[in-house]
Every structure is written in structure tokens, then in C-alpha cells.
Amino acid sequence: QSVLTQPPSASGTPGQRVTISCSGSSSNIGNNYVYWYQQLPGTAPKLLIYRDNQRPSGVPDRFSGSKSGTSASLAISGLRSEDEADYYCAAWDDSLSGVVFGGGTKLTVL
């Protein structure tokens, strides 16, 4: 059972907008930055969003992050087949004194 809760799966058709939620608590999301990672099949994770809503250089602006209270969301607009991957949210947890990850959401592009 992960400390951060994500839906196990999400799906959409090309061109659609999909959102992935990440629910936590005051000790993690509520008091610390949220990060999102994309893991394409058979590859290492890649930083997608940092500090709640910032995109590293090279990440398309189709990807956006937001946070409200103890929940965060990743939105992907203009869905493409190459977006099919596992997505993880992460945050520092003050109570556990460690980084906590969500269980991951497998995105399928239909």
C-alpha cells in the first residue's frame, strides 16, 4: 500500500486530455513539493514535472502539473501514442523522513 494514492490505470484516445490524480496527506503533498515521473516500457524513470507544476527543459507543454491541498494532478493534453507509459507521483514525507511514491498509473492510449 503506497503512501500516495494513484489510480492504477488511465486511458484515452489520441488527441484527448487525460488527468492522473495523486492523493496524499499534510505530511507529504500538503507541505512539500510534488514531482511526477514518466517510465516508458523497459526504461528508467524520467522527471516530468518538478515543484508541483514546473517542466524541465525538453518536456512538452502538453504535460502540466497542479496541486491543491493534499492532492495533486498530472494532465496530459493532445494525447499521443508515445505517451503510453507508467506515471508516478512523489513527494517528501515529513513524518516518515523519506521520499514517498505513488503506486503508479499505467496510461494506455487506445
Next chain:
Amino acid sequence: EVQLVQSGAEVKKPGESLKISCKGSRDSFTSYWIGWVRQMPGKGLEWMGVIYPGDSHTKYSPSVQGHVTISADKSTSTAYLQWSSLKASDTAMYYCANSDSSSSAWFDPWGQGTLVTVSS
């Protein structure tokens, strides 16, 4: 461009020891923390701990503390993750990644991963 290159896949027996490595760029190695993340087969990501190569200060996840040791060698720009006695449950892919502090979930870039298989 910062890159982290990890050592190759390992197959070990329960009870054996193992040390895997993560080599960084010489000019930036002591500027960042190095974190280790475990991914068991078919499962999600799990934070194991971090080290600051500049002074070898480390922080461990309670779930692995006492079972693994994280270390670093500034002279070779290499971080290590080691076990003195492996268990079958240590079978996983292990990733290293740069981090910006000891209390951050920022990891970028990541190494390519080292697959560790522990089986009798």
C-alpha cells in the same frame, strides 16, 4: 550533460554479498546528492536512501536501513549500493539518480538501472 552510468546485471545466491555502482560526471559529482530507488518486478518505485558524495552524509529509508549500505568515492565519481547478505526479496531493478537535497523527491537524471536477481 550530467549522466549516471550503472554497473551491469548481477545474478547471486541468497546469503552472498554484492556491491553495485553508479558512476557520475567528475565535474558535477560532488554538487548533488545521489539517491537509490528500488523497483521490484512488476511493481512501483521505492526510495531507499541518498548520499552526498562531498562528505558521504547518508540518509536511509527505515525499510532498508541495516540491510544495505550506501557509499561513495569522490576520487572515482562513483556511488555504491551494497549488501552483505542478499535475500530472494532483494530481486529488483535498482536505479541511481541525482537529487538536489537529502529531503527532496527531485531525481534527475537517472541511471539506466542495474537488475539484481537473487535465486538459489
